[in-house]
Amino acid sequence: MPNRTESEPAPFAREGGSVLACIGHGAGGARVVAASSRLAMLAGAPWHAVLVETPRTRRMQEPVRLAALEQLRQAASQGAVTSVLEGDDPAAVIAAYARRHACATAVLARGRAAPLPWARPVARRLARLAPDIDIVEVARAQGRPPATREAGAALDQPAPPRRYLAALAASLATALVALPLLPLLDVANAAMLFLLCVVLVAIRLGRGPAVAATLAGFCALVLAVPRRAYDVSEFKYAVTFGVMLAVGWITARLTAGLREQAEAAIAREARTRSLYEFARALSVALQLEQVFEITRRFVERSFDARSVILLPGVDGRLAAPSAPVLNVLDMAAAQWAFEHAEPAGAGTATLPSNAFIYLPLLAPMRTRGVLAVRAARQGTLLVPEQRALLDAFAALAAIALERVHYVDVAQEALVSIEGERLRNSLLSALSHDLRTPLTGLVGLSESLTLSRPPLESSQMELACLLRDEARRMSTLVANLLDMARIQSGGVKLKLEWQSVEEAVGAALRACRWQLGGRTVTTRLAPGLPLVRFDAALIERVLCNLLENAAKYTPLDAAIEIGARLDEGLLLLSVCDDGPGLPVGREDALFEKFVRGQQESPIAGVGLGLAICRAIVDAHGGRMRAFNRAAGGACFELGLPLGDAPALPVPDAEEDQRVHQP
């Protein structure tokens, strides 16, 4: 009972061996696949699905063979390792496969009653060939007549009548040679000549004509013999005729079978070679156009078909080909095939009336596009071997497309690395070349101020001015280089969890000489968390803001640095009590080369604030400027807060103890 077999598969699934589903060309393939998949799942074992092609199955009708291949595909989609095996004896082929892949259980559809008493079902033969394998038989589908037999009978390649005529002519010629010699020869020897003729016909013309030749020869011999007296040797002749008929028939079948196998082998070899040549041609392709051209050429040569590869645009829609070669292309079907990663069009389950077949180009990373093929003769692509070959072509083309894609990606990466390297070396060369003379200038002017005996007061004043201007110049150069680095996208933020207090302290120390005698007060909210930023760059922002404040305020001005938290941001502000900002132009100050007053006696090019904004933007923060109600300018930057990392546990405990007196 089918239900019993399927509902209690567990006892059959052995530990430690995989399950082998043997899909036949008859009914029951779906049941075999379903049962095997469940067995494998219950046993937690991998499973294989095989389809055996024999000379007999190769003669079956296309729908039957396609149905079997479809079962194989189903199995593959359910996780089976699938393969199509070739051989004369299905049982032997299956046994060999099972041994090679350590399969412990084989599942097959129950064989129908044997057509001939000596032809044993596959299951029985398999049991004898591989006694260590469990064999599970599932029932064939109910109510369906055995399809193979009908197919097998009806589907002998219909040999054209010409061949039969040729076969009959050959028999006639043999009769013309052999019958006149009958008096000299024995009947058995004449029969030998006819058998020779049958063998030749079978080799040249195939099975049907060979059978026809056998019958023709038999008739000729029977008719020729009765002219002579029937005597006691009548029985002898009957035996001779009978044996001749049987041997002729068997020879015809065997010879024709051999010939078919040879032809199949040649066809297989041709397919393999075309696949190999296609793969080799694609392996050197480095551009999309080359892949297109090679695919088009090979599809034309192997299938006598026209083809085009459709690639998706950035929006995921396939773009219609620019050349009008395939004007009846159904873009909707192609898009369907692309999106579902399943073939569509002629010979498939989806839109089978379409003139084209649309194969998705499935590469390891993603679907790369669609291969649309239209054969000159509609049936060419329906043959399973041809379909399998076309699928292989599609897979190769997909891999080639993916490789070309990654070649492009690699080249882009190379170019960008090269560009970055060039930019960095240029900037560091500039930096070195500008800083070196400035270092000399600063040092030498300072040496002047320290020289002994001391300079006169007017000379000293000049020396101090020289020193201060040199320092200002070096700040300017630092700003310019930073701007260049940030603008060229070459800045990699060194983000670390930083203390705000520390950043403020470091900035104040770094630009203490620019501040002159101005008093700076810090107003940092208690308990500020660590904030993630690039300490060197934020120090530059604070320095620029402090320097700005110092530049536009009198020497006795009060500068205030504040830090507080507000809505997920750390707000850092630098405010002064100077003349304030020009009303209405607060935001324009952050533009490059924009200054509060165009004609200002105060030196500067207006780069500092632009850099501040660029740095803060790079941190994902924001920056603004405003006038305080009490007078004076205020610059504020907001940096996003994150989840500060934890302290090591013992330290945290120790801290708690200390902070609770």
Next chain:
Amino acid sequence: MTTESSPVALVVEDEPQIRRFVRMALEGEGWVVHQSENLKRGLIDAGTRTPDLIILDLGLPDGDGMRLIREVRGWSPVPIIVLSARIDEGDKIAALDAGADDYLTKPFGIGELLARVRAALRRQHKGIAQASSSVSFGKVEVDLQKRQVHRDGQPVHLTPTEYKLLSVLLANMGRVVTAPQLLREVWGPSNTDNGHYVRIYMGHLRQKLEEDPAQPRHLLTETAVGYRLQP
């Protein structure tokens, strides 16, 4: 200077103007100054002149100054002060880890240069003398034997971790200590990626020992490099 004869400095720098004012500044302090304009010459002079101080530019035309640091450290503890451009924080840390004593960012003032030189020499002499059991900076006094800290004569309580951090800085008084080195010495070698530990504990130390923690005078930050305890 405690020695009778004048101390000897070696300046390895390819730029003549920088060499010149460094020489003038050091000579003003009573040093005898030798100059090398490239790495090759510098390596020879470091061996033959037996200097008491080396001032080294990291970017020399014929090679990396790091090589000189490593070679000299193979046989001598002579103080080495490195000159470097601002953007190369990584180079500074690498030079300090390779054994340089301190660094100066170009452009630098003579005041800074001389302060670094004095600190480096003081530390070296301290190392030889292994002097007193108490150290002080500003209004803070640390008794190394009793492990007690006073500020303005008042006892200050430090947690064990804070004291350990302070003692590493005290041992390198006046000299920059890189953040990785502090992490290694205070928290152990497995914590070198936790840079925020140092920042938090430096904050605690400033709260307890500085007058204005936001404008420290002694526990200074060398941005992106490390910390310096300024006496």
